[in-house]
Amino acid sequence: MVQEMFFAGSETTSSTIEWAMAELLRQPVSMKKAKDEINQIVGLNRKLEESDTEKMPFLQAVVKETLRLHPPVPLLLPRKAIKETNFMGFDIPKDTQVFVNAWGIGRDPDAWEDPSAFKPERFLGSKIDYKGQNFELIPFGSGRRMCVGLSLADRVLHLGLAKLLYHFDWELGDGLTPETLDMTERVGIAVRKLHPLKVIPKKRSV
Numbered sequence: 001m002v003q004e005m006f007f008a009g010s011e012t013t014s015s016t017i018e019w020a021m022a023e024l025l026r027q028p029v030s031m032k033k034a035k036d037e038i039n040q041i042v043g044l045n046r047k048l049e050e051s052d053t054e055k056m057p058f059l060q061a062v063v064k065e066t067l068r069l070h071p072p073v074p075l076l077l078p079r080k081a082i083k084e085t086n087f088m089g090f091d092i093p094k095d096t097q098v099f100v101n102a103w104g105i106g107r108d109p110d111a112w113e114d115p116s117a118f119k120p121e122r123f124l125g126s127k128i129d130y131k132g133q134n135f136e137l138i139p140f141g142s143g144r145r146m147c148v149g150l151s152l153a154d155r156v157l158h159l160g161l162a163k164l165l166y167h168f169d170w171e172l173g174d175g176l177t178p179e180t181l182d183m184t185e186r187v188g189i190a191v192r193k194l195h196p197l198k199v200i201p202k203k204r205s206v
């Protein structure tokens, strides 16, 4: 279980932060807006605290927009129909494995205006959130088996991204420009150590 938590929690959050940075680097206007908001709240003479991110609506919108376009678990976890079901005109026999395409839902033109564009502004003044109540945005799933790490992920994403933006200015390397940055997706498992790290937990001496 501990191993599952590490896997489910680290690959998902780190790839979301990577996508957010890539999207912001492709859109310097959004990058500037996010940095300006952070600088305005934190100033220049103290550390950024977790609670600061609650006062950053644009940063929150960047996280939502990133998870809309780049849900790290695009098909959620598989379901199985426990009985024969008719869903929106489709007959689903008992025991059928069912996948929910959260990636497709996040880009559905019936639900989103200009769906493929990265526009954090669409969430400003909107009540749509990813807590499982708004079915057009379900990067963490919904219902009884939705992500148990949501509240931790929520904190890590906001704090991690805010810190990266607060402490550093970012530029693209390798002669890349916002127009040429590659956004191709790879679905797979993270690159891991060939020989797994084996560590022994010991009680901390105080």
Ligand code: HEM
Binding pocket: 004, 005, 006, 008, 009, 010, 012, 013, 016, 071, 072, 073, 076, 077, 078, 138, 139, 140, 141, 142, 143, 144, 145, 146, 147, 148, 149, 150, 152, 153, 157
């Ligand atoms: C950006 C961050 C994350 C995203 C987008 C994400 C997404 C998801 C999704 C889509 C599911 C399946 C939900 C469903 O099928 O309805 C899931 C399940 C799960 N997640 Fe996350 N997750 C994230 C971070 C985390 C973190 C930080 C942890 C733990 C530390 C975690 C632990 C789990 C576990 C244990 C499950 C299985 C829950 C169950 O089957 O009852 N996740 N997550």
